[in-house]
Amino acid sequence: MFLCVSVQLMKPMVEKRRRDRINQSIAQLKQLLGTQLQNERANCKLEKADILESTVSYLQHNPELAADCQTPNPLQDYKAGYSRCLQKTLHFLSLPETRTPGVRNLLQALQGAG
Incomplete structure (x- = not known):
């Protein structure tokens, strides 16, 4: 019984930590892609999805970065x-x-x- 209550109490804390990590990573992506993001979305508030889409687009359009991710064989x-x-x-x-x-x-x- 105590274990079930403990797990139920831990679940929201674990979920909050997970969301915090996601938000921190997205904020870091936003900083790393600063000028790229500003050029694409001039006067808009960037949503998380926009930042992720811009990151994917940036990585796809930089062949030297894409080459590092792909395995030749x-x-x-x-x-x-x-x-x-x-x-x-x-x-x-x-x-x-x-x-x-x-x-x-x-x-x-x-x-x-x-």
């Missing part, structure tokens, strides 16, 4: 990430403190998957 990146993850897992499992019969069996199976 997603499959190759996926395989490289998978391989790195597998290597780190194998390294962790080979540490002396993780050596148990079950871990040894898992290690052998993973080494065959690499």
Whole structure:
């Protein structure tokens, strides 16, 4: 019973923090895109949606920024990430403190998957 009341009391506080983070991020976007936003909407009060739309538009029209966000070969990146993850897992499992019969069996199976 106490847990339910506690969760109900926490929910509004968590939601307020979430909204505050969103508002802070939008305010930062507005500052970063200052002149861009002023040019697009001269004498209007900017709504959050306007700021987000302008941000998307700005990022889409700047090829050097867009290039940073796009992966030239997603499959190759996926395989490289998978391989790195597998290597780190194998390294962790080979540490002396993780050596148990079950871990040894898992290690052998993973080494065959690499």
